[in-house]
Amino acid sequence: MPHPLVTQLRFTRSEWRRGLEAVTAEEAARRFGPINPIAWMIGHLAWQEQLYWLERAQGKTVVPEVKRFGYGKPLSVPPLDEAWTWWRAVTKASDPYLDGLAGGALTRRWKRESSRETPGTKLHRTTYHYWFHLGESQAVRQMLRHTKLPDFVGGFGKAQYRPEH
Numbered sequence: 001m002p003h004p005l006v007t008q009l010r011f012t013r014s015e016w017r018r019g020l021e022a023v024t025a026e027e028a029a030r031r032f033g034p035i036n037p038i039a040w041m042i043g044h045l046a047w048q049e050q051l052y053w054l055e056r057a058q059g060k061t062v063v064p065e066v067k068r069f070g071y072g073k074p075l076s077v078p079p080l081d082e083a084w085t086w087w088r089a090v091t092k093a094s095d096p097y098l099d100g101l102a103g104g105a106l107t108r109r110w111k112r113e114s115s116r117e118t119p120g121t122k123l124h125r126t127t128y129h130y131w132f133h134l135g136e137s138q139a140v141r142q143m144l145r146h147t148k149l150p151d152f153v154g155g156f157g158k159a160q161y162r163p164e165h
Contacts, residue, residue, distance in 0.1 A: 002098065002099055002101075002102075003101055003102045003106065003123075003164070004162060004164055005106075005120065005123040005124070005127070006098045006099070006123065007162075008123075008127055009098070009123055009126060009127050009130075010098075012127050012131065013091060013130065015134060015150075015153060015154070016045070016130050016133075016134055019134050019137060019138060019141075019150050020038060020042070020137060022141075022146060022148075023038055023137075023141065023146075024080070025039075025079060025080040027141075027144050028042075028080040028083070029077050029080070030140070030144065031075075031077075032140060032143050035136060035139065035140060036075075036133075036136060037075075037077045037140075038080075038137050038140055039077050039078050039079070039080050039083045040069060040075065040076065040077050040078070040083075041136065041137055042080075042083035042084060042086075042087050043066055043068070043069035043076070043078050043083045043086060043087070044069040044133070045087065045129065045130060046083070046086045046087040046089075046090040046091075047066040047067060047068075047069040047070050048126060048129060049090050049091055049094050049126065050062065050063060050066055050090045050093075050094070051070070052119075052122045052126060053093075053094035053097050053098060054090065054093055054097070055112065056110045056112045056113050057097055057112075057119065059112065060093070062089055062090060063086045063089050065078075065082075065086055066086050066090065101119055101123070105119060106118060106123075107119075107120055138150075
């Protein structure tokens, strides 16, 4: 069974998908002032997951295209279907590593990690980063005049608390 932090990340990913399921390709490319387009957000989170769980943890790059959505890069807005394809490829490739992440591996820094952060801290950072962009994406959806947006975190039947041990 995955570590509870991994379970939280997976639950957060499912809420990410749920929060964006009604967005069209045209809407995902829209930008309102300084707010990021939804398609960019999807690419950006794929970049982060690839950076941590694949590149830094394992020395792998499965979707080189997402590097253009990295922190500090110029704005790039991909087609929505490509962004989701890349995101799914990265998260699928990351899952076997995440399945084995527990115990001492959560506090042992990767060889390729230049910061002082551990994999456990990266799990927190990634999960919170999703929620940041999920809120941003819902603001965009409101500006697009979407109705019936998710108004509460759902799916707790699959995300019940369980002790670590």
